Amino acid sequence: MRTKQVEKIRIFSLGGVGEIGKNMYVVELDDDIFVIDAGVMFPEDEMLGIDKVIPDISYLVERQDRIKAIFLTHGHEEHIGAIAYVLKKIAVPVYGTKLTLGLAESILKEQGITNAKLIEIRSDSEIFFDKAKVTFFRTIHSIPDSVGISIHTSQGAIVYTSDFKFDQTPYGKNRADLGKMAQIGEQGVLCLLSDSTNAERPGYTGSDTLVAQEIADVIYNADGRVFVACYASNVTRIQQVLHAAKQYGRKVAVVGKTLHKVMDIAVRLGYLHLPEKVTISIYDIDRYDDKELIILTTGGHGEPMSALARMAKQAHKQVNIKKGDTVIVAASVMPGYELIFSKTIDSLYRAGANVIYRERKVHVSGHGCQEELKLMLNLMKPKYFIPVHGEYRMQKAHANLAKAVGISEERTFLIDKGDVIEFRNGVARPGGKVPYGNILIDGLGIGDVGNIVLRDRRLLSQDGILIVVVTLSKEAKKIIAGPEIISRGFVYVRESETLLDEATKIVANIVNKCLQTYVIEWSSLKSNIREALSQFLFEKTKRKPMILPIIMEV
Amino acid sequence: MRTKQVEKIRIFSLGGVGEIGKNMYVVELDDDIFVIDAGVMFPEDEMLGIDKVIPDISYLVERQDRIKAIFLTHGHEEHIGAIAYVLKKIAVPVYGTKLTLGLAESILKEQGITNAKLIEIRSDSEIFFDKAKVTFFRTIHSIPDSVGISIHTSQGAIVYTSDFKFDQTPYGKNRADLGKMAQIGEQGVLCLLSDSTNAERPGYTGSDTLVAQEIADVIYNADGRVFVACYASNVTRIQQVLHAAKQYGRKVAVVGKTLHKVMDIAVRLGYLHLPEKVTISIYDIDRYDDKELIILTTGGHGEPMSALARMAKQAHKQVNIKKGDTVIVAASVMPGYELIFSKTIDSLYRAGANVIYRERKVHVSGHGCQEELKLMLNLMKPKYFIPVHGEYRMQKAHANLAKAVGISEERTFLIDKGDVIEFRNGVARPGGKVPYGNILIDGLGIGDVGNIVLRDRRLLSQDGILIVVVTLSKEAKKIIAGPEIISRGFVYVRESETLLDEATKIVANIVNKCLQTYVIEWSSLKSNIREALSQFLFEKTKRKPMILPIIMEV
Numbered sequence A, B: 001m002r003t004k005q006v007e008k009i010r011i012f013s014l015g016g017v018g019e020i021g022k023n024m025y026v027v028e029l030d031d032d033i034f035v036i037d038a039g040v041m042f043p044e045d046e047m048l049g050i051d052k053v054i055p056d057i058s059y060l061v062e063r064q065d066r067i068k069a070i071f072l073t074h075g076h077e078e079h080i081g082a083i084a085y086v087l088k089k090i091a092v093p094v095y096g097t098k099l100t101l102g103l104a105e106s107i108l109k110e111q112g113i114t115n116a117k118l119i120e121i122r123s124d125s126e127i128f129f130d131k132a133k134v135t136f137f138r139t140i141h142s143i144p145d146s147v148g149i150s151i152h153t154s155q156g157a158i159v160y161t162s163d164f165k166f167d168q169t170p171y172g173k174n175r176a177d178l179g180k181m182a183q184i185g186e187q188g189v190l191c192l193l194s195d196s197t198n199a200e201r202p203g204y205t206g207s208d209t210l211v212a213q214e215i216a217d218v219i220y221n222a223d224g225r226v227f228v229a230c231y232a233s234n235v236t237r238i239q240q241v242l243h244a245a246k247q248y249g250r251k252v253a254v255v256g257k258t259l260h261k262v263m264d265i266a267v268r269l270g271y272l273h274l275p276e277k278v279t280i281s282i283y284d285i286d287r288y289d290d291k292e293l294i295i296l297t298t299g300g301h302g303e304p305m306s307a308l309a310r311m312a313k314q315a316h317k318q319v320n321i322k323k324g325d326t327v328i329v330a331a332s333v334m335p336g337y338e339l340i341f342s343k344t345i346d347s348l349y350r351a352g353a354n355v356i357y358r359e360r361k362v363h364v365s366g367h368g369c370q371e372e373l374k375l376m377l378n379l380m381k382p383k384y385f386i387p388v389h390g391e392y393r394m395q396k397a398h399a400n401l402a403k404a405v406g407i408s409e410e411r412t413f414l415i416d417k418g419d420v421i422e423f424r425n426g427v428a429r430p431g432g433k434v435p436y437g438n439i440l441i442d443g444l445g446i447g448d449v450g451n452i453v454l455r456d457r458r459l460l461s462q463d464g465i466l467i468v469v470v471t472l473s474k475e476a477k478k479i480i481a482g483p484e485i486i487s488r489g490f491v492y493v494r495e496s497e498t499l500l501d502e503a504t505k506i507v508a509n510i511v512n513k514c515l516q517t518y519v520i521e522w523s524s525l526k527s528n529i530r531e532a533l534s535q536f537l538f539e540k541t542k543r544k545p546m547i548l549p550i551i552m553e554v
Helices: A059-061 A084-087 A098-110 A179-185 A208-222 A235-247 A257-268 A280-285 A307-313 A338-350 A370-380 A394-406 A452-462 A495-516 A520-541 B056-062 B083-089 B097-108 B179-189 B208-221 B235-247 B257-268 B282-289 B306-311 B338-350 B371-378 B392-404 B449-464 B491-515 B520-541
Strands: A008-015 A024-029 A031-036 A052-055 A068-073 A094-097 A119-120 A126-128 A133-138 A145-153 A154-162 A189-195 A228-231 A251-255 A293-297 A327-330 A354-356 A386-387 A418-424 A427-433 A436-441 A466-472 A477-487 A546-554 B008-015 B022-031 B032-036 B052-055 B067-071 B094-096 B118-120 B124-127 B133-138 B147-153 B156-160 B189-195 B226-230 B251-255 B294-299 B326-329 B353-354 B384-388 B418-425 B427-433 B439-442 B466-473 B476-490 B544-551
Touching: A008 A052, A008 A189, A024 A145, A031 B491, A052 B208, A052 B384, A059 A084, A059 A280, A059 B056, A094 A179, A098 A257, A126 B118, A133 A179, A145 A179, A154 A179, A179 A370, A189 A370, A208 A228, A208 A235, A208 A327, A228 A307, A235 A257, A251 A257, A251 A280, A251 B466, A280 A293, A293 A307, A293 A477, A307 A327, A307 A338, A338 A354, A338 B338, A338 B392, A370 A394, A370 B392, A386 A418, A394 B338, A418 B133, A427 B083, A452 A546, A452 B449, A466 A495, A466 A520, A466 B466, A477 A495, A477 B544, A495 A520, A520 B392, A546 B384, A546 B476, B008 B032, B008 B052, B008 B189, B056 B083, B056 B520, B083 B097, B094 B097, B097 B118, B097 B257, B124 B338, B133 B179, B156 B179, B179 B189, B179 B371, B189 B371, B189 B418, B208 B326, B226 B306, B235 B251, B235 B257, B235 B294, B251 B282, B282 B294, B294 B306, B294 B392, B306 B326, B306 B338, B338 B353, B371 B392, B384 B418, B449 B476, B466 B491, B466 B520, B476 B491, B520 B544
Parallel strands: A031 A068, A068 A094, A094 A119, A154 A189, A189 A386, A228 A293, A228 A327, A251 A293, A327 A354, A466 A546, B032 B067, B067 B094, B094 B118, B156 B189, B189 B384, B226 B294, B226 B326, B251 B294, B326 B353, B466 B544
Antiparallel strands: A008 A024, A008 A418, A024 A031, A052 A436, A126 A133, A133 A145, A145 A154, A418 A427, A466 A477, B008 B022, B008 B418, B022 B032, B052 B439, B124 B133, B133 B147, B147 B156, B418 B427, B466 B476
16 A cells, blocks of 8 residues: 655644653644644643643644544653543544553543544554554553554654663563664654653663562562552553562552552553452551551652652551651652652651662663663664654753764754744755643643733742722712731731731822822722832832732722 | 860750751750851742741750850851851850851841951861860861861760861862861760761762863863853852863853852952952953853852853843853752753753753762761761751761761661750760751741741642622621622633622622621621632632632721
8 A cells, every 4th residue: 555645744842842741743744634642741830739731732723624643652641641631622533552542541531531533553553544654663661552653654754752761671571673663764764753851861771670670679678568659650660569569478559549540451451460369458458467568659640759758747548657667669750849759758767667769779760861862863764853752951962862873963953842844855944833832720720820820829929918908988089998908928917917007007098198189090099009018018028929909999 | 274074965956957958056065055057048949938947046045145156167058147147146156267257257247247256266276165175177068168076075075077078189278187087086076966968879979179170171172151150159169160261261250249249258368269360340251252251150049050040041131141152050959959950951052052060070069978978987986976967868878877887876866956965974865855946037027937828828829819808888788899809820810700700699699698697797707708619619610729708897
């Protein structure tokens, strides 16, 4: 089956470059649009109160009749977490491997989407579209059933590796399709999009098999209970713990909703082997000796630290840390979470636990380091290279690696979100910009928290708020109630009575003066109050609370 | 000169254990109190809007007539930054080396304290008190004139190393008093308090001399301007940059108030050698070629990143990053500042700079790693050991090192702030607890921001605030103005008009119903409004803004 000639190819990212998370890449073959991944990002500190961030897909929504497919490369939230939001706006078939679709389906179900068209692929599937044949290659990552994707066009292949590492002794049955990657490279890769997460780290990411041995060793030598905290999505790590438990005659109690969910799906679909009689309910742990127990846990969002922190502070509903426990933190720190991470380690030590985290190799990254990234570049031998999946400095470091293996700077594109790279006759050049952005999700609200709301939250978080209420009689031209001043997050009121008394007087003066004028201008009255109070409070306290005058008229 | 017998020694920390910063240690010899260091801490993320944190010294204030001396070990803010707050409450002589006192004096001046009794010591000074002889030993740290302190009593010496590393090839004239340390150890150390900052890191901290070579090398090879960002207090690093500038014929423009202040003091007191005709004003940089320039900078509080971030974003008043600039980040990341650090590196790359930070050794820590900490333990051979200066996990790691060199667990005390260790006849045991705490400084306010205010700021930062105002006529028993609902940081109003309209109706209903009752209970009216709105909004948005009902009566 032959595919048609393609005149113009456009590649861009709606998420995943200049950041870690919310991966979404778009490949356009003339009029046909292909979307790869639909991830969420967990917000950084400065996005106060925000739960999740997803890519702005208005570009896709406006062109939805041209979209042929969404491909999901693996089951991590950063790659599939936005699928429900996308399918609510765009009806388009979704392709993925079995485990990936299983996890995606559970997200869709939670969001009430039941009519999605999910098409299961295997790593040897070939899918034919008008102008492309799409194939896949198995990769090693921290979740099974991960694939890279290759879009074969008349100008050459466009290859997206997604998240990968080259583990020569991987744990379990996963193997990377090395031969297939080499073959794709031999046939001619027009453009490679590859994972930059660990592009700043020299050498190789360690093997998961060594991690399994290390975890088993810690469990074997532990005198009491063993807690293992990992990401809920790290099916490989979970499998290692289950096997070690079986080996050393321990029972595993699983704590955490997300962890339960992922394990259910992975077991049901055959990606997680549950040894017989190994798991027990957390409510039954008192029936066993400490030396017979492993508690496997993750917290909210499936990340490892929040539940551990509660357990260390004796505030968890089901199980808490006690002296003699061993805690294995089988996870690395997410950017922005360093402080929470180290505070939790501290609390665990204080609670008397023996904490295993950095000095022993109980965890390795799911992303390849510099030598692995270079190997991928050498296998694929792309004409053009776009480092993706990472902060700008990681993309930059990845570009340097490409240069080292012989891909010149002119053939490497350091793109930001929305930057289009256009290919005609196999030659690339920048092709303008498409709209992109962050959609913030806060509770049920999708996109209703914008910059103004965030700015207000930031202001409120710094010096609090001061509310001034006064009720006026328009007719009588006088104050009939107030001014009343209420503050929150500014100063502790009992200690600052005189300060607020003085402030009240200032407001009363301004209002009375205004009432004497012929035409009362409310807006200028409000801004007068705001300015006078702001100046007064800054002089007295060097703080700048938000000041909110409310004038009620009768 | 002999000192008197001491019956009871008490040692505790008011700051600096279980945390990084605000170091303050107290040694009591019967009734005589000695205070070592008086530092500030820069707040962590969760202390919203707070500028600085200092130790609660009410224990000392209540016993001020017994305090004999405050010793300052070196000129870093984390060791001297609270000296003004302390001297405002306690009049007591302050001992320190020349540079340390120079920096302390400038802090005192800023806070309007001119009558402090500052007594300069040298590393060979001996100060006699009733029950102790106090001596000092030179250490290597990132600021010159750093000393450790030894309080010699009839029960043995109490030694506080303060911040140190063992650099065998230190930069400049600094040398550690190795011989003196060994001698103190030989004479008998009752208790050692040593720096735990890098207790988790194996090996040795690198030498500053190699750093100097590396910085010089980067400067020599740079094609354009070179920016060097470091902590203002890192006099050693500043000296290295000045020398390299001289060597390669570049001019140095200094940017940053704190940096200017520290350099002024260090030059005046002879701790920083300013080569002739090397420094220029930042306003003159246009007169020089890019290849002739070094810009040395720090930001607010003397930390390196904030000014760099502004320069990268083209938002600095004096100088901005352009393509071709080389930026040397000669600093490590402070805990809690990881995200700001990596975001700044990103912005620098985006601005076109060549950023030198991790892959080349342009910075080393001022604190010794495991091998150095063990060397100190072996030199001092203390009977008892208290790891200080660090988070709990660092103290714990330091305790493990002590165990490895033969100090048994029973002789090591992992103390928290306020925990007293008591010595009688050379034997130690826990001695209860003294009051301790954090005093938060926000603007001019010292301690007026407490837990309630912080909790409010945290709530406000998550989902904002919703203010409900209604004016009632008590006589007419009816609403005469409002209810009016105003929100900040909750939702963007234009998009949520119907939501707030509905909320207004709910409030009106509750108020009207209340007005029909015989006796109007204001407090229950307010809590009814709060509950009803809270429930309504959570159902509609899954958010929990702070709700503040204000009832005005006429």
